[in-house]
Amino acid sequence: MGAPVLTAAAMRAAEQAAIASGVPEYDLMERAGATAAEIVWRAGGSRDTLVLCGPGNNGGDGFVIARILRAKGVPVRVAALGESGTASSLRARARWDGPVEALHQAKPAAQLVDALFGTGLTRGLADAVAASLERLVGRANHSYAVDLPSGVETDSGRLLSPVPRFGVCIALGALKPAHLLYPAADRFERLVSVDIGIAPSSPLHSLAPPHLDAPASDAHKYSRGLVAVIGGGMAGAGLLASRAAARSGAGAVRRIVPDADGRGPDAIITSAAMKVADVAKALEDKRLSAVLAGPGLGRDDGAWERLEAVLESEHRLVLDADALTLLADKGPDQLPAGAILTPHEGEFARLFGDVPGSKIDKALAAAQRSRCVLVYKGADTVIAAPDGKAAVASRGSFWLSTAGTGDVLAGLAAGRFAVTGDPFRAACEAVWLHGEAARQAGAAFIADDLIERLPAAIARRL
Numbered sequence: 034m035g036a037p038v039l040t041a042a043a044m045r046a047a048e049q050a051a052i053a054s055g056v057p058e059y060d061l062m063e064r065a066g067a068t069a070a071e072i073v074w075r076a077g078g079s080r081d082t083l084v085l086c087g088p089g090n091n092g093g094d095g096f097v098i099a100r101i102l103r104a105k106g107v108p109v110r111v112a113a114l115g116e117s118g119t120a121s122s123l124r125a126r127a128r129w130d131g132p133v134e135a136l137h138q139a140k141p142a143a144q145l146v147d148a149l150f151g152t153g154l155t156r157g158l159a160d161a162v163a164a165s166l167e168r169l170v171g172r173a174n175h176s177y178a179v180d181l182p183s184g185v186e187t188d189s190g191r192l193l194s195p196v197p198r199f200g201v202c203i204a205l206g207a208l209k210p211a212h213l214l215y216p217a218a219d220r221f222e223r224l225v226s227v228d229i230g231i232a233p234s235s236p237l238h239s240l241a242p243p244h245l246d247a248p249a250s251d252a253h254k255y256s257r258g259l260v261a262v263i264g265g266g267m268a269g270a271g272l273l274a275s276r277a278a279a280r281s282g283a284g285a286v287r288r289i290v291p292d293a294d295g296r297g298p299d300a301i302i303t304s305a306a307m308k309v310a311d312v313a314k315a316l317e318d319k320r321l322s323a324v325l326a327g328p329g330l331g332r333d334d335g336a337w338e339r340l341e342a343v344l345e346s347e348h349r350l351v352l353d354a355d356a357l358t359l360l361a362d363k364g365p366d367q368l369p370a371g372a373i374l375t376p377h378e379g380e381f382a383r384l385f386g387d388v389p390g391s392k393i394d395k396a397l398a399a400a401q402r403s404r405c406v407l408v409y410k411g412a413d414t415v416i417a418a419p420d421g422k423a424a425v426a427s428r429g430s431f432w433l434s435t436a437g438t439g440d441v442l443a444g445l446a447a448g449r450f451a452v453t454g455d456p457f458r459a460a461c462e463a464v465w466l467h468g469e470a471a472r473q474a475g476a477a478f479i480a481d482d483l484i485e486r487l488p489a490a491i492a493r494r495l
C-alpha cells in the first residue's frame with residue numbers, strides 16, 4: 034500500500050485522535066513547523082527568507098518555521114495576513130520576537146515560505162492576496178508551500194484562486210487529495226511528506242509500486258493466465274491491447290477477431306470469429322482467466338452483439354473504450370459486477386453522468402454503483418473499488434497523452450487480472466507498470482514503445 038491520503042475532515046479527525054491520546058495541539062504545530070524548517074534549512078542554508086503567515090494554524094506553522102530558521106542564523110522576515118485567529122497560531126506568533134510586516138507591503142526574498150492557508154481554506158484568496166502571493170513566489174529563487182499551496186482546495190485539487198507554482202510542497206502529517214489530483218498537483222515541482230507524529234489511516238492511498246511474483250516451478254501457460262481480447266473493426270487498438278496483455282506476465286493471449294488477419298506476434302493466437310455465435314463459442318473455453326473487450330471493438334450493432342456475448346460469459350472482464358460507450362448507450366445497468374472498467378473522463382461522464390465531488394469521490398461512487406473496479410484515467414488516475422478503497426496515481430509522465438496508451442493499459446489490466454484474479458490489485462499493478470514503462474520510455478514515445486518496456490518494468494518489481 035502507498036501513503037495514506039486524508040481529506041481535510043479526515044485530517045482533522047486524525048489530529049483530534051492524537052490530541053485525545055495526550056499530544057497537546059500546540060505540540061503538533063511545533064513538530065510540523067520544526068520538520069518543515071529543517072527541510073528548508075537543509076536545502077537553503079542561510080538564504081534571505083520571507084515567511085508568509087495566514088490567520089489559521091497554517092500561519093501558526095509559518096511562525097514556528099520563521100522562529101526556528103532565525104535561531105539558526107537565517108535572515109528571516111515575516112509578513113502576515115491579518116491577525117492570528119486560533120489558540121495555537123496565537124501561541125506560535127507570540128513566540129516569534131521579530132517584526133511582522135503586512136502582506137501587501139512585503140518585499141520579495143530569495144527564499145519564500147507560503148504558510149497562508151492549508152487544509153482550512155474554504156474559498157479562494159482575495160484578489161489582492163492572490164496577487165501578492167504570485168508576485169512574491171515569482172520573485173523568489175526557491176519557494177516552499179507549507180502543507181498545501183495556498184488557494185488549492187484540499188479535497189478536490191481545484192484551484193479556488195490563481196496559485197503560483199512552488200518549488201517544493203511540504204505535506205504535513207499525511208498526503209491530501211490535492212497533493213495528487215490536478216490541477217493542484219501541478220502547482221509544485223517536488224512533494225515532500227513529513228511525519229508529525231500522528232498515525233493517519235485511510236481507505237485512500239497513493240499508488241504504491243506493486244510486489245510481483247515470478248512464475249512457480251510448476252507453472253504452465255494456462256496456470257499463468259489465458260487472456261482473450263475481443264477485437265472488432267479497428268485491428269490496431271485490439272492488437273496494442275493484445276501485445277500488452279502478452280507482456281503483462283500472463284501465460285497466453287488469444288485474439289478473437291472477425292477476420293484472422295495474421296497480424297501481431299507469433300506468440301499471440303488469432304482466432305477468426307465471424308459470427309456472434311463464434312465469439313460465444315470461443316468464450317466457452319473454461320481455461321480463460323480474463324477477457325478484454327473494448328479497444329477497437331467498434332460501436333455498431335455487430336459490436337454490441339459481440340459485447341453482449343462477452344457480458345454473458347461470466348469470465349473476469351476488463352471493459353474499455355467502445356465497450357464503455359456501447360454500455361452507456363444501451364444501458365449502464367448492464368455493467369457486469371466484478372469487472373474492471375477503464376474510462377477516461379468522457380467515457381466516465383457518458384456512463385455515470387455528472388457525479389458530485391472530487392475525482393476520487395466520483396470514482397468511488399461509480400465503483401459502488403456498478404460494483405466494479407474503476408480505473409478513472411487521466412494525468413491523475415484513480416483506482417476505486419466498491420468496498421470504498423482507492424489508490425491515486427499521480428505525477429506520472431504527461432507524454433502518456435498519446436494515441437493507443439489506453440489500449441495498452443487495458444491489455445495490461447486484463448493480463449494482470451488473469452494472473453492475480455483480484456480486480457483491484459490487478460488494476461493497481463497495471464496502472465503502476467504502465468506509468469513505469471512510460472518513465473522508462475522517456476519523451477515523445479508511442480504506445481508501442483511502452484509495450485517493449487513492460488518486461489523491464491515487471492522485472493523491477495519481482
Ligand SMILES: NC(=O)C1=CN([C@@H]2O[C@H](COP(=O)(O)OP(=O)(O)OC[C@H]3O[C@@H](n4cnc5c(N)ncnc54)[C@H](O)[C@@H]3O)[C@@H](O)[C@H]2O)[C@@H](O)CC1
Pocket residue numbers: 044045047048061062065087088089090091092093094118119149150151152153154155156157158159179180181205206229231
Ligand atoms: N491537522 C493537523 O494535524 C495539523 C495541522 N496543522 C496546520 O493547520 C492547517 C490547518 O489549519 P486551519 O484549520 O486553522 O486552517 P488554515 O490555516 O488553512 O486557514 C483557515 C483560516 O482561514 C480562514 N479562511 C479560509 N479561507 C479563507 C480565504 N479565502 N480568505 C481568508 N480567510 C480564509 C478560515 O476562516 C480560518 O480562519 C494545516 O494545513 C496545517 O498547516 C499543523 O499546525 C499541525 C497539525
Ligand SMILES: [K+]
Pocket residue numbers: 091147148149150151178179180181182183
Ligand atoms: K500554505
